[in-house]
Amino acid sequence: MSTLSTRPTPHHPGTDRVLRRRRIRRTWGQPWLYIPLAGALLLMIAPFLWMLSGSFKPEADIRRVPPVLIPTAPTTANYGELFSRLDFTSMFANSVTVALAVTAGNLLFCSMLGYALAKLEFRGQRAVFLLVMGTLMIPGLVTFVPLYVLVSNMQLSGSLFGLILPFLAGPFGVFLMRQFISTLPDELIDAARVDGCRELAIYWKIILPLTKPALATLGIITFLGSWNNFLWPLVVAQNESQYTLPVGLALASSGQSFTRFGILLAGAVVVLLPVMVVFLVFQRQFVAGIATTGLK
Amino acid sequence: MSTKTLPGRGDTNQQSTAGPERRAERRRLPLRGLARGRQARAAWILAAPFLALFATFMLLPLVWSLLMSLTDTSSSDLRTPLNVSFIGLDNYVRLFQDEQFFTALRNTAVFVLVALPLTLAAGLAAAVALDRGIRRFRAVFRVGFYLPVITSIVAVAVVWKTLLEPRAGLVNLVLGWFGIDGPAWLADTRFALPVMIVMAVWRNLGTVMIIMLAGLQSVPQSLMEAAELDGAGAWQRFWRVTFPLLRPALLLTAVTTGIGYLQFFDEPFVMTDGGPLDSTLSATLYAYKQFGNGNYEMASAASYVIFVLIVALTVLQFRVLRDKD
Numbered sequence: 001m002s003t004l005s006t007r008p009t010p011h012h013p014g015t016d017r018v019l020r021r022r023r024i025r026r027t028w029g030q031p032w033l034y035i036p037l038a039g040a041l042l043l044m045i046a047p048f049l050w051m052l053s054g055s056f057k058p059e060a061d062i063r064r065v066p067p068v069l070i071p072t073a074p075t076t077a078n079y080g081e082l083f084s085r086l087d088f089t090s091m092f093a094n095s096v097t098v099a100l101a102v103t104a105g106n107l108l109f110c111s112m113l114g115y116a117l118a119k120l121e122f123r124g125q126r127a128v129f130l131l132v133m134g135t136l137m138i139p140g141l142v143t144f145v146p147l148y149v150l151v152s153n154m155q156l157s158g159s160l161f162g163l164i165l166p167f168l169a170g171p172f173g174v175f176l177m178r179q180f181i182s183t184l185p186d187e188l189i190d191a192a193r194v195d196g197c198r199e200l201a202i203y204w205k206i207i208l209p210l211t212k213p214a215l216a217t218l219g220i221i222t223f224l225g226s227w228n229n230f231l232w233p234l235v236v237a238q239n240e241s242q243y244t245l246p247v248g249l250a251l252a253s254s255g256q257s258f259t260r261f262g263i264l265l266a267g268a269v270v271v272l273l274p275v276m277v278v279f280l281v282f283q284r285q286f287v288a289g290i291a292t293t294g295l296k
Numbered sequence: 297m298s299t300k301t302l303p304g305r306g307d308t309n310q311q312s313t314a315g316p317e318r319r320a321e322r323r324r325l326p327l328r329g330l331a332r333g334r335q336a337r338a339a340w341i342l343a344a345p346f347l348a349l350f351a352t353f354m355l356l357p358l359v360w361s362l363l364m365s366l367t368d369t370s371s372s373d374l375r376t377p378l379n380v381s382f383i384g385l386d387n388y389v390r391l392f393q394d395e396q397f398f399t400a401l402r403n404t405a406v407f408v409l410v411a412l413p414l415t416l417a418a419g420l421a422a423a424v425a426l427d428r429g430i431r432r433f434r435a436v437f438r439v440g441f442y443l444p445v446i447t448s449i450v451a452v453a454v455v456w457k458t459l460l461e462p463r464a465g466l467v468n469l470v471l472g473w474f475g476i477d478g479p480a481w482l483a484d485t486r487f488a489l490p491v492m493i494v495m496a497v498w499r500n501l502g503t504v505m506i507i508m509l510a511g512l513q514s515v516p517q518s519l520m521e522a523a524e525l526d527g528a529g530a531w532q533r534f535w536r537v538t539f540p541l542l543r544p545a546l547l548l549t550a551v552t553t554g555i556g557y558l559q560f561f562d563e564p565f566v567m568t569d570g571g572p573l574d575s576t577l578s579a580t581l582y583a584y585k586q587f588g589n590g591n592y593e594m595a596s597a598a599s600y601v602i603f604v605l606i607v608a609l610t611v612l613q614f615r616v617l618r619d620k621d
Contacts, residue, residue, distance in 0.1 A: 033429040040422070041440045044498065048443070050466050051455045065463045066472065109349065112342040122336035128343060135354055137610065139559050141580055142603045143357035145587055145596050146364055149377050150357060166353040169346045193331070199338030228448040230562050231584070246450035250566050253454045261458045271451040279446050283439050287506055 048272070054265040055079070062262050078266035086263070087240060088270060091248040098163045098233075098244060099226040105168035106222045107215055113169075114177025115203050119189055129178075136171045140232065148235055162236045163244070167226060173218050180214035181207060217289035220282075227275060245271045365597035371590030387597040397598065399574045400582035403489060404602075407578065408557045408609070411493045415553055416546065418497055419504020424534070426505070427512040438509070442502035449499070453566035456495055457482065482568050485575040492563045492576060500556075504549050511545040512538065550613050558606050579605075 054062065055078055057071040082088045116122070117129050147166055148157075156162035184207065192202045208215075230246045237243050243251070249267045279286055365387050367380040391397050422441055426434050444452065459466045460481040468478030481487045515538050523533045561580040564570050570577035570585070579602050587595035 030429045033425055034433075037425060037430065037437055041437055044440050044444065046466070047452070047455050047459055047498075050459055054458060063464060066469050067464050067466065069466075105349075109346040113346040116339040116342040120335050120339035120342070121332065122339035125339070128347070131355075132346075132350065135350075135358070137555065137606070138354075138358065139555065139603065139606060141559055141583065142361055142599045143354065145592050145599070146357040146360035146377075147353065148587075149369075149374060149592070150352075150360075152374060153377070165349070168353075169349040171350075171354075174346065199334055200341065203338075203342060224446055228450075230448070230450050230565075231580075235584075235587070246448050246562075249454060250450045250562075253457065253566055254569065261461075261464075264454050265458060268451040268454050271448050275446050275448075276443065279443070280439065283435075283442075287438070287442065 048276075051265050051268050051272070054261060055269045057262050059260070059262060062260070078262040079270075082263055082266045082270065086248060086252055086267070088245070088248065088267065090241060091243050091245050092270065094160060094163075094242060095227060095244045095246075098160060099223050101160075101164045102167045102226040103219050103222045105164070106170060106173045107219055109169040110173025110218065111177045111181075111208060111211060111215065112203065113174050115181050115207050117174070117178045118181040119184075119186070119207075120199075132171045132174050136175060144232065144235065147232075151236060157236050157238055158242075160242060163233050163242065166232070167229075170222075173222065176214055176218050177211065180211055184210055213289075216285065220286060220289060224275065361596045362600060364593055365600050367593055369592045369596075371592060373592070387593050388601075391594060391597050391601065396574060396577070397579075397582055400577045400579045401601075403575065403577055404558060404560070404579040404605075406489060407493060407496070407560055408554060410490075411496045411557055412550065412554050414493070414497045415500045416504055416550060418501040419549070420508050420542075420546070422501060422505040423508035423512055427509055438505070441505055444499040445502040447499065449562035450566055452495070452499060453563050456491075457567050460491060483572055485572050488568055488572060488576045492560070492567070495563060496557065496560065500553055503553065504546075507545050507549050508542060511542045515541050547613060551610050554609050554613060555606050558602060558609060 053070055056074040056076065057068075058073055058075045058077065061068055061071050061073075113128075113132070117125060151157050151162045151166065156165065188206060188210075189202055192206055193199075197205070228246065229244070230250065233242075233244045233247045234250070237247055240248075245267075249264070249271055252267065253264050366382060366384060368383050368386075369377065369380045373380050422437075426437055430437075458464075460468075462468060462478065462480035462483075467481070471478040479487055481491050519537055520533060523537050528536065559580045560578050561584065564576040564578055564581050565584075568576045570581050579598065583595045583598040583602070586592075586598060
C-alpha cells in the first residue's frame, strides 16, 4: 500500500463502496486469487489423498471401474500384508539406520572440516577447500560404477555399511558449515585460546553448540536425501535383508507377481508419512533452512 | 589475507617499530610460533576423517570412472578391476553409434528443456501469488505447494502409476466427468514422457516457490513505491524492478533443478522401465541398463557424457541468467 492511495478522498456517493473494497483488499489481498490457488492446492495434494484412500481400499474397490474415491469398506488388510509378506519392518529399520548414520556422519565430519577451513590456519587450506568445493556439483551418477566395484571388493555390499560409508561425508555439508562458521566472531576463539582452551576443545565446546541452526538445516537435508535415495541402494543391496524402503517398494511395483495396488499404495504411505509428519510439525524451521541455503 | 579483529585491540601490545605487514600478522595471531603449529595440527586432525572418506569414495571413483570409460572393464572384471586393457575412446565411439543412446539423450533433452522452464515459471507464479496477491492462509498454500518436494520419487511414482491407470485411475475418472475418454497414459508413446514432465513440475515447483518467496521478501518496499510514483504499472514494476532482483536466486534454483532433471531416473524406472518403445528411456536409465548388463565401461562412458552435459547446462544458465552489467 503506498502512502498515495491512503490520502483522504473527498466525500461523494461512491466513497463507501471504495472504502469497503479497500478494507477487503487490506485483509485478504486479491480475493479472486483464492479460487485458482485453491484449485492448484487441490491438484497438488490430490495424489496424496488418492494414496491414503487407496491404501485402505479392499481388493474389490481397487478393481472397480469407474474407481470409487472413498473406500466402501475401509480395511487395514493392505498394511497387514505389507508387513507380513514384503517384510517392510526390516526395510523400515534399514532406512532409519542408514539415514541416521549418514546424517550423524555428515554433521560431525562436515562441521569438523568446516571449522578448520573457516577459522584455523594451516598449509594446504586453500587447496583442500578448492578440491572439496570442486566436487559440489558432481552428480552421484559419475562415480557409481567404480564405487560399486570398490564397495564390492571391500566386502561391504553384503551389509548396510555399503549403503552408509560412501555417503558419510559430502561436500555440501562442508560448504554449508564453513559458510555458517565464518560468520561467528573470531574473538570468541581467541578468548578461549587465551584462557588455555585446547584447539580441539574449542571446536567441541564452543563452535559446535553455536552452529545448531546450521546443523539442523544440514541434518534435515541429509536425512531426507538418504531416506529418499534410490539408485545406490538399488545397485548395492544384494538381498532383501539390505533393502531400504524405496528399493523394496520399487521392486515390488515392477515385479510381475505383485501388482496389487492397495498394497503398493500402503507401501507409499509408509515411505511418505514419517517424512510428511516431520515436515508438517517443523515446517517453519524447515522452510527457513531451505530458503537460506538456496538448495534442496 | 584479511584480518578480522576488534579495532584498536592490536595497538596495545604492538611494538612501534613493526611495519604494517608485521603488524597485521601480529594481530591475527596473538600467540605465534608454537600456537600456529598447534593450530595447524588441530586443523589436520579435524580434516582427516572427512578427507579420508572423501578421497576413498569421491576422488578415487571419479578418476577411476574416467579411466574405466577408456578400458574394456566388464562385470567379469569385478574382482580384478586392474586387469583390463586400455582401448582409448572406443567406448565413446560405440556409445555415439548406438541409436538407443541418442534416443535416451533426446528424451532427456526434451525432459529438461520443457520441465525446467515450466517448473521455474510455476514456482515463480506461486511465489508472486502468495507474496503479493493474498494475505490470509498463506502458510496453508505454502505448505501444500511444498509438500511434494520432500517426498520420495519412488513412492510418488508408484502413486502416480495408479492415478494414471487407464480404467481404475483417478485421472481418467475426472476426465470422464467432462466427457473426455482418457488414454492409457503410460502405455502410449505420445503421453508417457509428457506425464513424467508434469510429475516433475508438480514435485519441484515448491523448491522454486520457497526460494523465490525469500527473494521477494527482500525486495525493498521503497523501491516499489518509487517505481509506482514514477508511474510504473504492476506489470512493469514486476518485470523491471522485482524480476532483476530475483535473478541471482532464480539462477541458483535453475542450476540445481537442471542438474537434477538431467539425471532423471526414478520415475521411468518405476513407472515404465523406459518404455513404451524407449519413449521414456532417460540417459541415466540407459547408463544403469548398461551397468545391469555388465557393460561397466559403457556405463562409465555414458555417465561422463551426462556429466559434460551437466557442466554445459550450468555454464549456459550462468550466461543467460547472469546479471547484465
